Amino acid sequence: MDKIIVGLKRVVDYNVRIQVKSDGSGVETDGVKMSINPFDEIALEEALRIRESGGASEVIAVSIGKSEAQQQLRTGLAMGADRAILVAVDGEIDPLSIAGVFKALAEKENAGLVILGKQAIDGDNSQVPQMLAALWGRPQATFASGVTINGDTARVVREVDAGLETVEVDLPAVLSVDLRLNEPRYVKLPDIMKAKKKPLDEVPLADLGVEAGPPIRELSCAAPAGRQRGVTVDDVAGLVAALKDKGLV
Amino acid sequence: MARILIVAEHDGSDLNSSTAKCVTCAAAIDGSEIDIVVLAADASVIAAQAAELASVNRVLTIEREENDKPLAAVLAPQIASIAGDYSHVLGASSTFGKDLMPHVAALLGVNQVSDIMTVEGNHTFKRPVYAGNAIVTVEAPEGSIVVGTVRIASWQAAATGNAAPVESVTTATELPSHTRYVGLESAVSDRPDLQTAARVVAGGRALGSEEQFGLIYKLADALGAGVGASRAAVDAGYCPNDMQVGQTGKIIAPDLYIAIGISGAIQHLTGIKDAGTIVAINKDAEAPIFEVADIGLVGDLFQVLPELTEALS
Ligand SMILES: Cc1cc2nc3c(=O)[nH]c(=O)nc-3n(C[C@H](O)[C@H](O)[C@H](O)COP(=O)(O)OP(=O)(O)OC[C@H]3O[C@@H](n4cnc5c(N)ncnc54)[C@H](O)[C@@H]3O)c2cc1C
Ligand SMILES: Nc1ncnc2c1ncn2[C@@H]1O[C@H](COP(=O)(O)O)[C@@H](O)[C@H]1O
Numbered sequence: 001m002d003k004i005i006v007g008l009k010r011v012v013d014y015n016v017r018i019q020v021k022s023d024g025s026g027v028e029t030d031g032v033k034m035s036i037n038p039f040d041e042i043a044l045e046e047a048l049r050i051r052e053s054g055g056a057s058e059v060i061a062v063s064i065g066k067s068e069a070q071q072q073l074r075t076g077l078a079m080g081a082d083r084a085i086l087v088a089v090d091g092e093i094d095p096l097s098i099a100g101v102f103k104a105l106a107e108k109e110n111a112g113l114v115i116l117g118k119q120a121i122d123g124d125n126s127q128v129p130q131m132l133a134a135l136w137g138r139p140q141a142t143f144a145s146g147v148t149i150n151g152d153t154a155r156v157v158r159e160v161d162a163g164l165e166t167v168e169v170d171l172p173a174v175l176s177v178d179l180r181l182n183e184p185r186y187v188k189l190p191d192i193m194k195a196k197k198k199p200l201d202e203v204p205l206a207d208l209g210v211e212a213g214p215p216i217r218e219l220s221c222a223a224p225a226g227r228q229r230g231v232t233v234d235d236v237a238g239l240v241a242a243l244k245d246k247g248l249v
Numbered sequence: 250m251a252r253i254l255i256v257a258e259h260d261g262s263d264l265n266s267s268t269a270k271c272v273t274c275a276a277a278i279d280g281s282e283i284d285i286v287v288l289a290a291d292a293s294v295i296a297a298q299a300a301e302l303a304s305v306n307r308v309l310t311i312e313r314e315e316n317d318k319p320l321a322a323v324l325a326p327q328i329a330s331i332a333g334d335y336s337h338v339l340g341a342s343s344t345f346g347k348d349l350m351p352h353v354a355a356l357l358g359v360n361q362v363s364d365i366m367t368v369e370g371n372h373t374f375k376r377p378v379y380a381g382n383a384i385v386t387v388e389a390p391e392g393s394i395v396v397g398t399v400r401i402a403s404w405q406a407a408a409t410g411n412a413a414p415v416e417s418v419t420t421a422t423e424l425p426s427h428t429r430y431v432g433l434e435s436a437v438s439d440r441p442d443l444q445t446a447a448r449v450v451a452g453g454r455a456l457g458s459e460e461q462f463g464l465i466y467k468l469a470d471a472l473g474a475g476v477g478a479s480r481a482a483v484d485a486g487y488c489p490n491d492m493q494v495g496q497t498g499k500i501i502a503p504d505l506y507i508a509i510g511i512s513g514a515i516q517h518l519t520g521i522k523d524a525g526t527i528v529a530i531n532k533d534a535e536a537p538i539f540e541v542a543d544i545g546l547v548g549d550l551f552q553v554l555p556e557l558t559e560a561l562s
Contacts, residue, residue: 014516018382027383095351096360118497123378125363127351130321134355139322139428142348145490155431160344161444161499162260163435163491167320170427179497180484214390216360219373221385224522230543236556239528242544246526248448248505249472249561 001112001149001171003058004047005105008076009037010069011122020223027122027221036072039117041079043177045184046147047115048080055149056112058082062105064098065089070200077195078187084200087208094215095123097205099131104208106136111172113154118143118176129176139169142176250280251371256328256340256349257287257299261317264298266445267341267399269406274399275339276304276407277368284309286331286418288324290317296415303408308415318430321349326422329356332394336371342398342500343444354396362389362397376400380496381519401444402502402523436489438476440466443492446475448505449524451494454481455510455532455550462487464554465509471562477501479511495520510550513538530554 012018013033021028036044047059061076063069064087073084087101106114119126133140145164146157149171158165159178233239243249253275258265268285275283284307285299292310299308309331315323328349332338338353340346342364354361367375372389374397389395443449450472452465462482469476477494478487494501496516502523509530511517518541521527529542532549539545546553 012379017515018379020383027379094360096355096358099355121380121496124380124496125351125361126347127354127361127363130348130351131355133322134325134352137425139425140348140352141428142321143344158344159490160348160433161491163433163489165433166431168429168431173427179480180490214359214393216362216390217388219386219388221378221383224377224381224384227522227527227541227543229540230527230545232539232545232547235546235548236553236560239530239544239546239557240560243505243528248526 001056003060003109003111004050004056004113004115005060005062005102005109005111006040006044006047006076006081007102007114007116007128008040008044008061008063008072009117009120010034010063010065010072011037011120014038014121020221024220024222026218034068034071036075037117037120039119039121039177039179041184042179042181043115043117043175044076044079044081045182046177047113049182050113050149060085060109062087062102064093064101067202073200074195075187077198077200078191079185080191083198086200086202087205088202089205092215095125095127096131097210098128099135100210101205101208102128102132103136104210106172113171113173113175115175115177118178129174133174136174139173140176141167141169141173143178144175145178145180147175147181250282251278251337252335253278253281253283253337253339254332254335255283255285256338256346257285257295258341258343258345259287259289259295261289262294264295265341265343266406267343267346267401268299269302270401270404271339271341271399272302272304272407273404274365274368275337278337278371282306286311286328288316288327290314300413300415301409301411303411305411305413308413309418310415311418311420315424319345319349320428320430321352322428323424324349325352325356326424327420328353330420330422331418332357335394337395337397339397339399342400346398350396350398357394357396359393359396362387362395364400365397366400366403380515381522382515400500402500436491440469441473441475443475443477443494444499444501446503448472448474449477449501449503450474450507450509451477451479451511452482452487452509453479453511454485456482456487459487464550468507468554468558468561471558475503479517508538508542509554511538512536513541
């Protein structure tokens with residue numbers, strides 16, 4: 001296999017306490033720590049491991065969004081990606097169009113694998129990989145927790161509600177990865193220096209022939225109904241009494 | 250009027266209860282007329298179960314050898330080929346539906362509304378984002394088909410007692426052979442299913458080993474409960490992955506949830522927001538789980554659990 005494309009979305013860091021803006025227009029992102037979507041770090045790690053074991057020649061990190069996403073692409077390059085592409089978009093872009101971007105790039109680069117996260121932890125959509133598979137007409141193996149490449153096929157273990165499912169797909173294919181697939185490597189200081197010299201191209205959306213489709217519009221945003229702290233009991237007897245009180249045992 | 254198609258979820262022999270929850274969601278859409286489609290190698294038993302669900306107008310079956318296993322690349326084109334008659338196509342927000350429905354949406358050229366919590370209008374829905382830390386109201390474009398997944402923890406199962414007609418449909422859709430099902434490794438258990446159990450007992454990293462996780466099973470058995478776990482407990486190999494509760498595991502809504510040795514990370518709490526009563530047992534009085542617990546007990550689980558199991562047996 002020649003090339004692997006990996007998606008790196010810039011999202012609010014998973015440790016940040018999410019605040020809904022008081023005017024209900026969305027979630028506060030000003031001055032908030034931004035990071036690579038955690039699933040996408042795992043996607044990149046998997047791609048690097050495949051390359052390191054001789055299964056691919058090049059790993060290309062791709063982000064679609066504002067120019068700030070260059071930061072996340074630089075981190076991806078420091079982790080070990082060979083080059084990066086920023087598809088520049090001002091404002092929001094819908095999952096179907098993002099899938100269209102990945103399809104255009106996969107065809108242009110003749111990629112053998114596109115590895116994405118199982119979901120972006122901001123919108124929690126879990127759509128782009130499956131949509132890419134549909135548009136590209138290639139196999140999808142979602143929620144992967146084990147990947148083995150054998151020549152021009154891949155065997156993928158998937159985390160499903162019933163347990164662990166195994167599928168075999170022909171390459172090229174789309175993978176979406178789950179958290180247990182691997183543990184992403186730490187970036188070392190010299191790698192950050194080296195990453196500065198690696199190519200990071202910026203491509204306008206229009207150059208890929210993708211037109212943003214009709215989005216699902218967000219009308220308003222609110223904090224969820226919170227749960228209240230209840231009672232504290234001192235011991236097991238107190239707990240059993242409280243459960244009986246509520247008619248739960 | 251809204252003509253709604255629901256994609257049935259099943260394991261080849263029985264209908265999954267998630268489908269009955271999709272029906273309730275669909276019935277909340279104004280003027281809905283609901284069809285269920287069953288794709289299977291042999292759909293007869295599953296279709297009969299679907300036909301019993303209240304508010305269902307018709308059950309369609311597409312029986313093909315290739316539909317024996319749930320491969321999205323195989324099922325999606327068949328669903329897309331009959332979707333033209335409908336205003337909405339819905340599936341459950343289970344791993345089955347999450348895998349399949351966006352593929353269907355892309356074939357139909359639309360975006361998907363993921364994890365529908367409430368229906369606000371024929372094209373307007375509420376859904377969680379940021380691991381449930383914000384709830385957005387979204388509107389799908391007028392004039393295009395709506396494809397969505399239904400957050401099953403937000404909906405009750407539809408009643409039974411109906412006898413909707415079952416019709417067989419044949420589609421000439423060409424199916425890909427580039428994706429092949431190899432097998433499923435499922436932990437066999439006699440305990441109630443985590444996603445539908447009225448009571449769930451869950452253990453975290455604090456259990457310390459697979460062997461000690463047995464304490465969780467003992468309490469669960471005393472209560473007739475299903476068993477859940479935090480991601481840390483699954484990652485450490487104390488229990489299988491299908492027990493994980495949370496943002497990236499199962500979203501559940503039991504009447505009673507007992508969290509034992511679980512700190513209460515945001516990603517875990519996402520999975521239990523809709524539980525009736527949350528009980529937390531943790532030795533750290535400052536653990537975030539206590540902020541959402543209806544009943545909290547500060548203590549060492551290795552002392553508390555045997556005592557509690559005995560008291561409830
Ligand atoms: C993108 C992403 C998605 C995630 N998705 C999920 C998910 O779906 N589900 C999930 O659960 N997590 C998820 N996580 C992980 C989550 O952030 C936490 O790391 C995880 O939930 C912690 O598990 P825990 O509470 O068992 O472990 P810990 O946080 O280590 O907590 C252990 C608790 O046990 C208590 N304890 C220790 N010893 C005892 C004792 N003897 N008696 C009583 N109490 C004791 C401690 O006080 C502590 O509160 C996700 C993380 C990320 C980044
Ligand atoms: N704007 C983006 N830039 C790069 N990758 C993306 C973007 N949006 C989505 N992806 C990829 O698609 C996966 C699933 O995203 P989603 O369907 O939005 O939940 C993410 O984990 C990424 O790998």
